[in-house]
Amino acid sequence: MKSSTREIIEALPILEGKINAHENLFLTEQALDGLNEVEATFLKLAWFFEDPKNVSFSIELLYQNLENEWLELALELIFHFFKKDTYLIKKSHVSIVKEDDEGYFNQKQFSDYLAENGLDYDRHKLCMYYKRGVLPPYAFKLAGKPYWNKESVESYCENEKDKSKKESIIYDEGQIGQFATEEEQQSLKDFASQMYKISKSHQKK
Incomplete structure:
Protein backbone atom coordinates (compact mmCIF):
# COMPACT_ATOMS: atom_id res chain seq x y z
CA MET A 1 0.00 0.00 0.00
CA LYS A 2 1.31 3.44 -0.95
CA SER A 3 2.11 5.84 1.87
CA SER A 4 -0.29 8.36 0.33
CA THR A 5 -3.08 5.79 0.57
CA ARG A 6 -2.25 5.13 4.23
CA GLU A 7 -2.67 8.85 4.90
CA ILE A 8 -6.13 8.72 3.33
CA ILE A 9 -7.13 5.76 5.51
CA GLU A 10 -5.82 7.56 8.59
CA ALA A 11 -8.05 10.54 7.78
CA LEU A 12 -11.02 8.42 6.67
CA PRO A 13 -10.90 4.95 8.33
CA ILE A 14 -14.20 4.02 6.70
CA LEU A 15 -12.31 3.53 3.41
CA GLU A 16 -9.85 0.93 4.71
CA GLY A 17 -11.76 -2.13 3.49
CA LYS A 18 -12.50 -0.59 0.08
CA ILE A 19 -9.00 0.11 -1.21
CA ASN A 20 -8.73 -2.98 -3.43
CA ALA A 21 -12.26 -2.69 -4.83
CA HIS A 22 -10.98 -0.97 -7.99
CA GLU A 23 -9.84 -4.36 -9.27
CA ASN A 24 -13.42 -5.40 -10.01
CA LEU A 25 -16.14 -3.27 -11.62
CA PHE A 26 -18.91 -4.72 -9.46
CA LEU A 27 -16.89 -4.19 -6.28
CA THR A 28 -16.10 -0.64 -7.38
CA GLU A 29 -19.77 0.31 -7.53
CA GLN A 30 -20.47 -1.50 -4.30
CA ALA A 31 -17.60 0.24 -2.51
CA LEU A 32 -18.85 3.69 -3.50
CA ASP A 33 -22.40 2.96 -2.41
CA GLY A 34 -23.29 4.84 0.77
CA LEU A 35 -20.28 7.16 0.77
CA ASN A 36 -20.65 10.92 0.80
CA GLU A 37 -18.93 13.11 -1.81
CA VAL A 38 -15.80 13.69 0.26
CA GLU A 39 -15.34 9.99 1.06
CA ALA A 40 -16.01 8.92 -2.53
CA THR A 41 -13.51 11.45 -3.86
CA PHE A 42 -10.75 10.28 -1.55
CA LEU A 43 -11.52 6.64 -2.31
CA LYS A 44 -11.13 7.30 -6.04
CA LEU A 45 -7.91 9.16 -5.30
CA ALA A 46 -6.65 6.16 -3.29
CA TRP A 47 -7.48 3.85 -6.19
CA PHE A 48 -5.40 6.06 -8.46
CA PHE A 49 -2.52 6.05 -5.98
CA GLU A 50 -2.59 2.25 -5.80
CA ASP A 51 -2.79 1.61 -9.55
CA PRO A 52 -2.01 4.80 -11.54
CA LYS A 53 -1.37 2.88 -14.77
CA ASN A 54 -4.88 1.47 -14.93
CA VAL A 55 -6.98 3.84 -12.83
CA SER A 56 -7.57 7.45 -13.78
CA PHE A 57 -8.51 10.29 -11.47
CA SER A 58 -10.18 13.52 -12.57
CA ILE A 59 -8.98 16.65 -10.80
CA GLU A 60 -12.45 18.02 -11.50
CA LEU A 61 -13.62 15.93 -8.53
CA LEU A 62 -11.52 18.09 -6.23
CA TYR A 63 -13.19 21.22 -7.58
CA GLN A 64 -16.69 19.76 -7.35
CA ASN A 65 -16.58 17.90 -4.04
CA LEU A 66 -13.86 19.31 -1.77
CA GLU A 67 -13.19 22.57 0.00
CA ASN A 68 -11.15 24.02 2.84
CA GLU A 69 -9.19 21.43 4.85
CA TRP A 70 -10.28 18.48 2.69
CA LEU A 71 -9.08 20.20 -0.46
CA GLU A 72 -5.79 21.09 1.22
CA LEU A 73 -5.32 17.49 2.29
CA ALA A 74 -6.01 16.15 -1.21
CA LEU A 75 -3.51 18.55 -2.78
CA GLU A 76 -0.86 17.68 -0.21
CA LEU A 77 -1.43 13.96 -0.79
CA ILE A 78 -1.11 14.34 -4.56
CA PHE A 79 2.18 16.17 -4.06
CA HIS A 80 3.28 13.48 -1.58
CA PHE A 81 2.36 10.73 -4.04
CA PHE A 82 4.49 12.13 -6.87
CA LYS A 83 7.40 12.93 -4.56
CA LYS A 84 7.46 9.97 -2.18
CA ASP A 85 5.55 7.12 -3.81
CA THR A 86 6.64 7.50 -7.45
CA TYR A 87 9.83 9.57 -7.07
CA LEU A 88 8.87 11.48 -10.21
CA ILE A 89 9.73 14.63 -8.28
CA LYS A 90 13.34 13.89 -7.40
CA LYS A 91 14.21 17.37 -6.20
CA SER A 92 11.51 19.71 -5.02
CA HIS A 93 11.86 23.42 -5.70
CA VAL A 94 8.41 24.33 -4.40
CA SER A 95 6.27 23.20 -1.50
CA ILE A 96 2.55 23.27 -0.88
CA VAL A 97 3.18 23.29 2.85
CA LYS A 98 4.45 26.59 4.20
CA GLU A 99 7.88 26.59 5.75
CA ASP A 100 6.57 27.46 9.20
CA ASP A 101 4.16 24.51 9.06
CA GLU A 102 7.15 22.29 9.87
CA GLY A 103 6.71 23.47 13.45
CA TYR A 104 3.57 21.36 13.85
CA PHE A 105 3.25 17.74 14.96
CA ASN A 106 0.51 15.21 14.24
CA GLN A 107 -0.13 12.37 16.72
CA LYS A 108 2.52 10.07 15.26
CA GLN A 109 5.16 12.79 15.21
CA PHE A 110 4.17 13.81 18.74
CA SER A 111 4.60 10.26 20.09
CA ASP A 112 7.83 9.74 18.13
CA TYR A 113 9.28 12.92 19.62
CA LEU A 114 8.45 11.82 23.16
CA ALA A 115 9.93 8.37 22.56
CA GLU A 116 13.09 9.87 21.07
CA ASN A 117 13.47 11.89 24.26
CA GLY A 118 13.40 8.84 26.50
CA LEU A 119 9.72 8.71 27.44
CA ASP A 120 7.64 5.54 27.28
CA TYR A 121 5.21 6.66 24.57
CA ASP A 122 3.88 5.19 21.36
CA ARG A 123 1.10 6.29 19.04
CA HIS A 124 -1.54 4.18 20.80
CA LYS A 125 -0.70 5.62 24.22
CA LEU A 126 -0.71 9.18 22.90
CA CYS A 127 -4.05 8.61 21.18
CA MET A 128 -5.50 7.32 24.47
CA TYR A 129 -4.18 10.37 26.34
CA TYR A 130 -5.63 12.63 23.65
CA LYS A 131 -9.08 11.08 24.07
CA ARG A 132 -8.83 11.53 27.84
CA GLY A 133 -7.96 15.20 27.46
CA VAL A 134 -4.54 14.81 29.07
CA LEU A 135 -2.53 16.38 26.24
CA PRO A 136 -2.10 20.12 25.76
CA PRO A 137 -4.65 21.85 23.49
CA TYR A 138 -3.94 21.31 19.78
CA ALA A 139 -3.23 24.26 17.51
CA PHE A 140 -5.65 23.23 14.75
CA LYS A 141 -7.29 20.28 13.05
CA LEU A 142 -6.72 19.24 9.45
CA ALA A 143 -9.05 16.65 7.94
CA GLY A 144 -10.20 15.80 11.43
CA LYS A 145 -6.67 15.20 12.75
CA PRO A 146 -5.20 17.37 15.55
CA TYR A 147 -1.87 19.15 15.15
CA TRP A 148 0.22 20.63 17.97
CA ASN A 149 2.79 23.37 17.64
CA LYS A 150 6.41 22.59 18.42
CA GLU A 151 6.48 24.69 21.59
CA SER A 152 3.55 22.77 23.12
CA VAL A 153 5.15 19.43 22.29
CA GLU A 154 8.51 20.43 23.76
CA SER A 155 6.87 21.84 26.90
CA TYR A 156 4.80 18.69 27.40
CA CYS A 157 7.91 16.54 26.94
CA GLU A 158 9.84 18.48 29.59
CA ASN A 159 6.91 18.32 32.02
CA GLU A 160 6.64 14.56 31.52
CA LYS A 161 10.36 14.16 32.15
CA ASP A 162 10.11 16.13 35.39
CA LYS A 163 7.04 14.18 36.43
CA SER A 164 8.81 10.91 35.73
CA LYS A 165 11.77 11.93 37.87
CA LYS A 166 9.60 13.04 40.78
CA GLU A 167 7.45 9.92 40.73
CA SER A 168 10.32 7.46 40.43
CA ILE A 169 11.32 5.52 43.54
Missing part, protein backbone atom coordinates in the same frame (compact mmCIF):
# COMPACT_ATOMS: atom_id res chain seq x y z
CA ILE A 170 14.65 3.75 43.71
CA TYR A 171 14.08 0.62 45.74
CA ASP A 172 17.37 0.68 47.54
CA GLU A 173 18.40 1.40 51.13
CA GLY A 174 18.12 5.05 51.98
CA GLN A 175 17.40 6.29 48.44
CA ILE A 176 14.13 7.77 47.26
CA GLY A 177 12.91 10.28 44.68
CA GLN A 178 12.45 13.97 45.48
CA PHE A 179 8.94 15.00 46.56
CA ALA A 180 7.36 18.25 47.59
CA THR A 181 6.64 17.73 51.29
CA GLU A 182 8.34 15.99 54.21
CA GLU A 183 5.15 14.01 54.87
CA GLU A 184 5.20 12.62 51.31
CA GLN A 185 8.90 11.81 51.61
CA GLN A 186 8.40 9.95 54.89
CA SER A 187 5.43 8.02 53.53
CA LEU A 188 7.41 6.94 50.48
CA LYS A 189 10.46 6.05 52.56
CA ASP A 190 8.28 3.74 54.62
CA PHE A 191 6.87 2.23 51.44
CA ALA A 192 10.35 1.80 49.92
CA SER A 193 11.60 0.18 53.12
CA GLN A 194 8.69 -2.25 53.08
CA MET A 195 9.30 -3.14 49.43
CA TYR A 196 13.00 -3.61 50.16
CA LYS A 197 12.22 -6.08 52.97
CA ILE A 198 9.82 -8.00 50.69
CA SER A 199 12.44 -8.24 47.94
CA LYS A 200 15.04 -9.48 50.47
CA SER A 201 12.68 -12.15 51.81
CA HIS A 202 12.08 -13.38 48.23
CA GLN A 203 15.81 -13.56 47.61
CA LYS A 204 16.29 -15.78 50.69
CA LYS A 205 13.63 -18.19 49.39
Whole structure:
Protein backbone atom coordinates (compact mmCIF):
# COMPACT_ATOMS: atom_id res chain seq x y z
CA MET A 1 0.00 0.00 0.00
CA LYS A 2 1.31 3.44 -0.95
CA SER A 3 2.11 5.84 1.87
CA SER A 4 -0.29 8.36 0.33
CA THR A 5 -3.08 5.79 0.57
CA ARG A 6 -2.25 5.13 4.23
CA GLU A 7 -2.67 8.85 4.90
CA ILE A 8 -6.13 8.72 3.33
CA ILE A 9 -7.13 5.76 5.51
CA GLU A 10 -5.82 7.56 8.59
CA ALA A 11 -8.05 10.54 7.78
CA LEU A 12 -11.02 8.42 6.67
CA PRO A 13 -10.90 4.95 8.33
CA ILE A 14 -14.20 4.02 6.70
CA LEU A 15 -12.31 3.53 3.41
CA GLU A 16 -9.85 0.93 4.71
CA GLY A 17 -11.76 -2.13 3.49
CA LYS A 18 -12.50 -0.59 0.08
CA ILE A 19 -9.00 0.11 -1.21
CA ASN A 20 -8.73 -2.98 -3.43
CA ALA A 21 -12.26 -2.69 -4.83
CA HIS A 22 -10.98 -0.97 -7.99
CA GLU A 23 -9.84 -4.36 -9.27
CA ASN A 24 -13.42 -5.40 -10.01
CA LEU A 25 -16.14 -3.27 -11.62
CA PHE A 26 -18.91 -4.72 -9.46
CA LEU A 27 -16.89 -4.19 -6.28
CA THR A 28 -16.10 -0.64 -7.38
CA GLU A 29 -19.77 0.31 -7.53
CA GLN A 30 -20.47 -1.50 -4.30
CA ALA A 31 -17.60 0.24 -2.51
CA LEU A 32 -18.85 3.69 -3.50
CA ASP A 33 -22.40 2.96 -2.41
CA GLY A 34 -23.29 4.84 0.77
CA LEU A 35 -20.28 7.16 0.77
CA ASN A 36 -20.65 10.92 0.80
CA GLU A 37 -18.93 13.11 -1.81
CA VAL A 38 -15.80 13.69 0.26
CA GLU A 39 -15.34 9.99 1.06
CA ALA A 40 -16.01 8.92 -2.53
CA THR A 41 -13.51 11.45 -3.86
CA PHE A 42 -10.75 10.28 -1.55
CA LEU A 43 -11.52 6.64 -2.31
CA LYS A 44 -11.13 7.30 -6.04
CA LEU A 45 -7.91 9.16 -5.30
CA ALA A 46 -6.65 6.16 -3.29
CA TRP A 47 -7.48 3.85 -6.19
CA PHE A 48 -5.40 6.06 -8.46
CA PHE A 49 -2.52 6.05 -5.98
CA GLU A 50 -2.59 2.25 -5.80
CA ASP A 51 -2.79 1.61 -9.55
CA PRO A 52 -2.01 4.80 -11.54
CA LYS A 53 -1.37 2.88 -14.77
CA ASN A 54 -4.88 1.47 -14.93
CA VAL A 55 -6.98 3.84 -12.83
CA SER A 56 -7.57 7.45 -13.78
CA PHE A 57 -8.51 10.29 -11.47
CA SER A 58 -10.18 13.52 -12.57
CA ILE A 59 -8.98 16.65 -10.80
CA GLU A 60 -12.45 18.02 -11.50
CA LEU A 61 -13.62 15.93 -8.53
CA LEU A 62 -11.52 18.09 -6.23
CA TYR A 63 -13.19 21.22 -7.58
CA GLN A 64 -16.69 19.76 -7.35
CA ASN A 65 -16.58 17.90 -4.04
CA LEU A 66 -13.86 19.31 -1.77
CA GLU A 67 -13.19 22.57 0.00
CA ASN A 68 -11.15 24.02 2.84
CA GLU A 69 -9.19 21.43 4.85
CA TRP A 70 -10.28 18.48 2.69
CA LEU A 71 -9.08 20.20 -0.46
CA GLU A 72 -5.79 21.09 1.22
CA LEU A 73 -5.32 17.49 2.29
CA ALA A 74 -6.01 16.15 -1.21
CA LEU A 75 -3.51 18.55 -2.78
CA GLU A 76 -0.86 17.68 -0.21
CA LEU A 77 -1.43 13.96 -0.79
CA ILE A 78 -1.11 14.34 -4.56
CA PHE A 79 2.18 16.17 -4.06
CA HIS A 80 3.28 13.48 -1.58
CA PHE A 81 2.36 10.73 -4.04
CA PHE A 82 4.49 12.13 -6.87
CA LYS A 83 7.40 12.93 -4.56
CA LYS A 84 7.46 9.97 -2.18
CA ASP A 85 5.55 7.12 -3.81
CA THR A 86 6.64 7.50 -7.45
CA TYR A 87 9.83 9.57 -7.07
CA LEU A 88 8.87 11.48 -10.21
CA ILE A 89 9.73 14.63 -8.28
CA LYS A 90 13.34 13.89 -7.40
CA LYS A 91 14.21 17.37 -6.20
CA SER A 92 11.51 19.71 -5.02
CA HIS A 93 11.86 23.42 -5.70
CA VAL A 94 8.41 24.33 -4.40
CA SER A 95 6.27 23.20 -1.50
CA ILE A 96 2.55 23.27 -0.88
CA VAL A 97 3.18 23.29 2.85
CA LYS A 98 4.45 26.59 4.20
CA GLU A 99 7.88 26.59 5.75
CA ASP A 100 6.57 27.46 9.20
CA ASP A 101 4.16 24.51 9.06
CA GLU A 102 7.15 22.29 9.87
CA GLY A 103 6.71 23.47 13.45
CA TYR A 104 3.57 21.36 13.85
CA PHE A 105 3.25 17.74 14.96
CA ASN A 106 0.51 15.21 14.24
CA GLN A 107 -0.13 12.37 16.72
CA LYS A 108 2.52 10.07 15.26
CA GLN A 109 5.16 12.79 15.21
CA PHE A 110 4.17 13.81 18.74
CA SER A 111 4.60 10.26 20.09
CA ASP A 112 7.83 9.74 18.13
CA TYR A 113 9.28 12.92 19.62
CA LEU A 114 8.45 11.82 23.16
CA ALA A 115 9.93 8.37 22.56
CA GLU A 116 13.09 9.87 21.07
CA ASN A 117 13.47 11.89 24.26
CA GLY A 118 13.40 8.84 26.50
CA LEU A 119 9.72 8.71 27.44
CA ASP A 120 7.64 5.54 27.28
CA TYR A 121 5.21 6.66 24.57
CA ASP A 122 3.88 5.19 21.36
CA ARG A 123 1.10 6.29 19.04
CA HIS A 124 -1.54 4.18 20.80
CA LYS A 125 -0.70 5.62 24.22
CA LEU A 126 -0.71 9.18 22.90
CA CYS A 127 -4.05 8.61 21.18
CA MET A 128 -5.50 7.32 24.47
CA TYR A 129 -4.18 10.37 26.34
CA TYR A 130 -5.63 12.63 23.65
CA LYS A 131 -9.08 11.08 24.07
CA ARG A 132 -8.83 11.53 27.84
CA GLY A 133 -7.96 15.20 27.46
CA VAL A 134 -4.54 14.81 29.07
CA LEU A 135 -2.53 16.38 26.24
CA PRO A 136 -2.10 20.12 25.76
CA PRO A 137 -4.65 21.85 23.49
CA TYR A 138 -3.94 21.31 19.78
CA ALA A 139 -3.23 24.26 17.51
CA PHE A 140 -5.65 23.23 14.75
CA LYS A 141 -7.29 20.28 13.05
CA LEU A 142 -6.72 19.24 9.45
CA ALA A 143 -9.05 16.65 7.94
CA GLY A 144 -10.20 15.80 11.43
CA LYS A 145 -6.67 15.20 12.75
CA PRO A 146 -5.20 17.37 15.55
CA TYR A 147 -1.87 19.15 15.15
CA TRP A 148 0.22 20.63 17.97
CA ASN A 149 2.79 23.37 17.64
CA LYS A 150 6.41 22.59 18.42
CA GLU A 151 6.48 24.69 21.59
CA SER A 152 3.55 22.77 23.12
CA VAL A 153 5.15 19.43 22.29
CA GLU A 154 8.51 20.43 23.76
CA SER A 155 6.87 21.84 26.90
CA TYR A 156 4.80 18.69 27.40
CA CYS A 157 7.91 16.54 26.94
CA GLU A 158 9.84 18.48 29.59
CA ASN A 159 6.91 18.32 32.02
CA GLU A 160 6.64 14.56 31.52
CA LYS A 161 10.36 14.16 32.15
CA ASP A 162 10.11 16.13 35.39
CA LYS A 163 7.04 14.18 36.43
CA SER A 164 8.81 10.91 35.73
CA LYS A 165 11.77 11.93 37.87
CA LYS A 166 9.60 13.04 40.78
CA GLU A 167 7.45 9.92 40.73
CA SER A 168 10.32 7.46 40.43
CA ILE A 169 11.32 5.52 43.54
CA ILE A 170 14.65 3.75 43.71
CA TYR A 171 14.08 0.62 45.74
CA ASP A 172 17.37 0.68 47.54
CA GLU A 173 18.40 1.40 51.13
CA GLY A 174 18.12 5.05 51.98
CA GLN A 175 17.40 6.29 48.44
CA ILE A 176 14.13 7.77 47.26
CA GLY A 177 12.91 10.28 44.68
CA GLN A 178 12.45 13.97 45.48
CA PHE A 179 8.94 15.00 46.56
CA ALA A 180 7.36 18.25 47.59
CA THR A 181 6.64 17.73 51.29
CA GLU A 182 8.34 15.99 54.21
CA GLU A 183 5.15 14.01 54.87
CA GLU A 184 5.20 12.62 51.31
CA GLN A 185 8.90 11.81 51.61
CA GLN A 186 8.40 9.95 54.89
CA SER A 187 5.43 8.02 53.53
CA LEU A 188 7.41 6.94 50.48
CA LYS A 189 10.46 6.05 52.56
CA ASP A 190 8.28 3.74 54.62
CA PHE A 191 6.87 2.23 51.44
CA ALA A 192 10.35 1.80 49.92
CA SER A 193 11.60 0.18 53.12
CA GLN A 194 8.69 -2.25 53.08
CA MET A 195 9.30 -3.14 49.43
CA TYR A 196 13.00 -3.61 50.16
CA LYS A 197 12.22 -6.08 52.97
CA ILE A 198 9.82 -8.00 50.69
CA SER A 199 12.44 -8.24 47.94
CA LYS A 200 15.04 -9.48 50.47
CA SER A 201 12.68 -12.15 51.81
CA HIS A 202 12.08 -13.38 48.23
CA GLN A 203 15.81 -13.56 47.61
CA LYS A 204 16.29 -15.78 50.69
CA LYS A 205 13.63 -18.19 49.39
